[in-house]
Amino acid sequence: FxxxxxxxxxxxxxxxxxxxxxxxxxxxxxxxxxxxxxxxxxxxxxxxxxxxxxxxxxxxxxxxxxxxxxxxxxxxxxxxxxxxxxxxxxxxxxxxTELILSNDPCDLREMVSECLSPFQAQADLQHKTLDVTFDLRHPRVYVDTFRLQQILNNLVSNAMKFTREGDSVRVEVTQSGWQEEEICRIVVQDTGVGISPEFLPQLFTPYARENRFGTQTVIGTGLGMAIVKTIVTRMKGQIQVESTPDVGTTFTLTIPMESVPEQPVQTEAEPEKRSPAEVLGGKRVLLAEDYEMNLEIGTELLKLCGAEVTQARDGQEAVGLFQESEPGWFDVILMDMNMPAMDGCAAAAAIRAMDREDAATVPIIAVTANAFSEDMVATARAGMNAHITKPIDLQELAGRLEQLKR
The missing domain is CATH 1.10.287.130 (Signal transduction histidine kinase, dimerisation/phosphotransfer (DHp) domain)
Structure with missing residues (x-):
């Protein structure tokens, strides 16, 4: 039994x-x-x-x-x-996959100010106030600048989105800590519609979105805060939120950051930023892109800046055109990553392997829809010098070329 x-x-x-x-x-x-x-x-x-x-x-x-x-x-x-x-x-x-972080030296004040400048313009247009304050003992720190900007973009864009006309958003960046390691504290506070107590526990859950009667419908995935939480956790930091409906919301982040050792002040003047036309004018560009419409638009944009463009519709054609050209003919190669016959990384590696002097020196820049860290690693391993995302931003492209020239 x-x-x-x-x-x-x-x-x-x-x-x-x-x-x-x-x-x-x-x-x-x-x-x-x-x-x-x-x-x-x-x-x-x-x-x-x-x-x-x-x-x-x-x-x-x-x-x-x-x-x-x-x-x-x-x-x-x-x-x-x-x-x-x-x-x-x-x-x-x-x-x-596990999130891979870089450790870039940067000036925290400059980086945050640059990241928030578009929101300052948005605040002026929408008759809102954006106040940004700093209290930094060691502004130069090591941090993944791309991921920190991603955090700020998500938090501040939400604060601006849910703050009413005439109200304000405050961003405060401070430091505390001992010797080399600093604890960076970032506060993003708004006087917007707030978050209901019922939804607050779901705030960092992927795809969760609050729908309250009377709240304007906002386009979004419900992924922004989940992404922020993932990045902050990977950075060994913490994020806290306090919110009262119809009063506002405050996000507080604490992230450890190592200070960059102090160096003698450089007296060399910062080079003046040049326009895309000044940088690209007269340059011979090899543009590799398999999607006809992107190829046409990219070509027209480059021609507007005075560049001479040679088109390739896949990686194999790009390799062939470079091989047939006179040494030093092309000033820069713009390479898509996902192409038939031969992808961009394989094409870049094939060009770098050629037995001619300019094969090692010609700038090769990935222009692609793939904006993830592993894609950037793949392009670097293939011998590309830089990585920019589609659609082509001529100012960003010009800036990359100026950096490579230095």
């Missing part, structure tokens, strides 16, 4: 485990269905604005002011769509 009872008990335990597993699967499927439904809505919203604005812009005959307004709407909606896609891809990567 004991054996029968044990058998029944074991079967019941297995049944309970199966039921729990089935409940988990159902919950996962429901979450996925809700997520894809939200993503479909959030992608269609800016897409519908883009499509409608294109049609309306076509109908304007000589009314450049209205045409310019429609172009601005297209730009804003395209930026929203790009951020949406980047957030989804970023979270997917973080869930599957």
């Amino acid at each position: 004991r054996l029968v009872d044990q058998d029944k008990s074991s079967q019941l335990q297995h049944l309970r485990m199966l039921e729990e597993a089935l409940d988990d699967v159902r919950e996962s499927e429901a979450s996925q269905e809700k997520f894809f439904s939200q993503m479909s809505h959030d992608m269609r919203t800016p897409l519908s604005v883009i499509m409608a604005s294109v049609e309306l812009a076509r109908q304007q005959e000589g009314d450049w002011a209205r045409t310019d307004d429609y172009l601005r709407k297209i730009q804003v909606s395209a930026d929203q769509l790009m951020k949406l896609i980047n957030s989804i891809l970023e979270m997917s990567r973080m869930e599957k």
Whole structure:
């Protein structure tokens, strides 16, 4: 009888485990269905604005002011769509692979100020106030600047988004600590709509979004805060949040950062920043891109700056064109990563391996939709000098070329 009872008990335990597993699967499927439904809505919203604005812009005959307004709407909606896609891809990567951090020396005051300058312009346009204050004993620190900017962008963009006209957002950056290691404390405080006590525990959960009656619908994935939490944890830091509905929200981050040893002050003057036309004018550019529309737009942008462009539609063609050119003919190669026949990394490696003097010295810059750290590592290993993301930002490209020239 004991054996029968044990058998029944074991079967019941297995049944309970199966039921729990089935409940988990159902919950996962429901979450996925809700997520894809939200993503479909959030992608269609800016897409519908883009499509409608294109049609309306076509109908304007000589009314450049209205045409310019429609172009601005297209730009804003395209930026929203790009951020949406980047957030989804970023979270997917973080869930599957360990986040790799770099350790760059930087001036914390300069880096934060530069990161927040677009928000200052946004605040002026929207009649809001953005106050940024610093109290730094050792401004020069080692930190992953890209990831810290990502944290700031998420926190400050949310603060600006949910702060009403006439209200303010405050960012405070301070330091404390002993000797080489500093604890950086960043406070982002707004006087916006706040977060409800019910939603607060879910704030850092991927895909979670608060929908309160009377709150304006905001496009987003519900991934921004989950990404922030992941990065802060990887940096061995902490993030705390305090919020009161209709009063505001305060985020407090503490992140350990090693100080950069002090060096003698350089008296050399900072070189004057030149315009894209000044940098690219007269340059011979080899542009490798398999997507015809991107190739056409990239070519036109470069030509507007006075560059002479040679087109390649895959990596193999780019290698062939470089091989057939006279030594020193091309001033720079702009290389897509994902191309048929031969990808950008393989093409860059093949060019670097050629037995000609300019093969080792010609600047090769990755121009790609892939903006993740492992992609940047792959391009560097292939012999590329720099990595910029699509769409081509001519000012960023010019800046990279100026850095390489030095």
